[in-house]
Amino acid sequence: MRVDVLALQSFYASPLGLTAQAMVGRRIIDAWGDCQGLDVLGFGYATPFLSPWLERARRVTALMPATQGVERWPSVGPNLACIGDEDRMPFTEAVFDRIICVHALEEAENPRGLLRELWRLLAPEGRLMMAVANRGGIWARAESTPFGQGRPYSRSQLSTLLADAMFQPMAWSRALYAPPLAWKMTTGGAAETWEGVGERVWPALGGLILVDAVKRLYADSLPGQGRRVLLAQPAAARF
Template identity: 50%
Template sequence: MHMDVIDLRDFYGRPLGRVAQYQIERRVDEIWPDVRGLNVLGLGFATPYLTPFLGKAERVIGLMPARQGVMQWPADGRCLTGLVDERELPLPEESMDRVLLVHGLEASESMRVLLRQIWRVLAPGGRLMIVVPNRRGLWARREATPFGHGQPFSRSQITQLLRESMFSPSRWEVALFVPPFDWRPLLRSAAAWERAGHMLWPRFSGVILVEATKQIYSATPLPAARKVKSRIRAIAPLPSPVPSPRDAAPED
């Protein structure tokens, strides 16, 4: 089960969603403080976190998977979002410098294919940042938020998935220690919860943020079509002498 674009929009319009956005956005800004002259791609439902990049990055776009739906962003001006098949991103190879994946990996039906597509469009030296629900956190257990849907992750699970997809984790951050309830007195103390959580129980954060670099020294698998052609050539028999009429088999 996953949330569609309307559910996600409504969540970020609530006080709890605004608190979550602010706390995660702070960590994203710490990891990527300067995007001047870079092409930035947001995948999944990353638009709440792309707004700070507008006017700074060379290019900012948001792509949303077909099963989730798409909405216009930003609200004013030219639309920078599009609906895509996550297994085949409509972008040229090595065209993006930064890729931010939010509300995407945990709901994907083809995680490794999605990550290989990101690897393809990411430029050498580019960076991928993923925000996912923490398996140990309280947010992953509450379905009233988007982080309570899909597959939560541990740090070791993300590391293995990234390495299998030719990425190398380079930095880790955590966020969302305030309990996931729309209780205003609780939300007003969110900053105190964040400070205490980072010091006392960092393993129980609501989300995990990981930045990863593209491994360009690994062998790149051939596309499926090329693999089939190569395999056919490898097993094709060598030409043989023309058989005599009595040995020749009738053709279909």
Template identity: 50%
Template sequence: MRRSIEDLRIFYGEPAGALARRLLARRLEDAWGEATNSDVLGLGYATPWLDAFVGARRVVAAMPGGQGVELWPSVGKNRTLLVDDRRLPFAAGSFDRILLVHALEEADDASALMAEAVRALSPAGRIILVAAARGGLWARAETTPFGHGRPFTRGQLERLVRAAGLEPTAWSQTLYVPPWGPLLALADGFEQVGKRIMPGAAGVILLEATRREYARIRPGGAVATVPVMTPALQPQPASRSRREKLAGADLAGTRERP
């Protein structure tokens, strides 16, 4: 059973939720920037991050029936709707970017959900899965949405996307700080230290994937997958002003791709 929309809204209005929102936004900005000229779908509960995609042509928030739907500012291109996550009401290839947050962990059938997401993905589209990390402390805290449902390892997410016909292209982790009030103020320090000496303590995994025919190919024909020792999502090219802003920000640390 999915967490209700009210539970999710309450959590993201609390200090722990605000922190999770900020740290995840940092990783997503590094990966997709403003999603310029893209059609973006948020599946699950993605509205806390969708407003950042100011360059998108349109942004749709699709919320599963078992969760419920919330009002979201419908300014021109923004829309929300309630969906059956096993039968999404979108034509094939409708979206260039699909973001799954609080979607997989409590899905009745994660494979069916992924199949529908891939159907809605454009041929050159990119998808990011955000899921609670099995080894992290956030998956053990029932006071957060990450402590409900089924957490994942990176390997499990990779197998899930490959079974749906995608190829992993980048990954990242965040939320190294334990979800305890007195420690939340130290989150940025935990981020810097955790990714170097405690990678298994991350609370959330982000995995990006594309269709196999658009995966990068190494010389010799091997499909380029994510290097194990370099957890980072690859930024999307942005405008000069945006590159200058990002250059001064503390984002995802090392950014390397094969």
């Protein structure tokens, strides 16, 4: 069961949610820049992170899962948000240059199916950015936030899923080192200090894992991802 859109709206309107938006959004902008002239899709609940591209990208669209619900976005101007199923998204193939997923993979009914559908929508060499709750971080244990819902992942688990869906990770980072508490010492400007110290002192403990991956057209183009196939002997007959 996904966190519903009303709960997500409430979280991102709170001091803790605004802090998460700022810390994660900065990482994404650092990786992708202004997306000048590109087609960008946000899947899950990605609207807090899409606004910086509204003026520079050629097209920005937000797709929200039907099980989550949808909001009008942006609040001013034409609506750019729509609703759909995660395994049958209402777009033709290879139509987006960039896709960002937030609050998406952790609660997906079929994570591999979701990634394959996102692969279908990306143009060749298109890039997928995923922000996923870190299995080893404390935010995955904070059920009072949307990041504490669903299935968190480790970096190795994400690598396997992405390789299976024919994505090649290009860059990894983490965010949200402050405890998921709405205190003055962990939100607002104080969060910048937590991020800086966390990256240097305990880099593996960030609350979110961010991975920037590129779409590959052939599985063979993924170096180091060869598979072993186990062949079992016939089972002994039973009487």
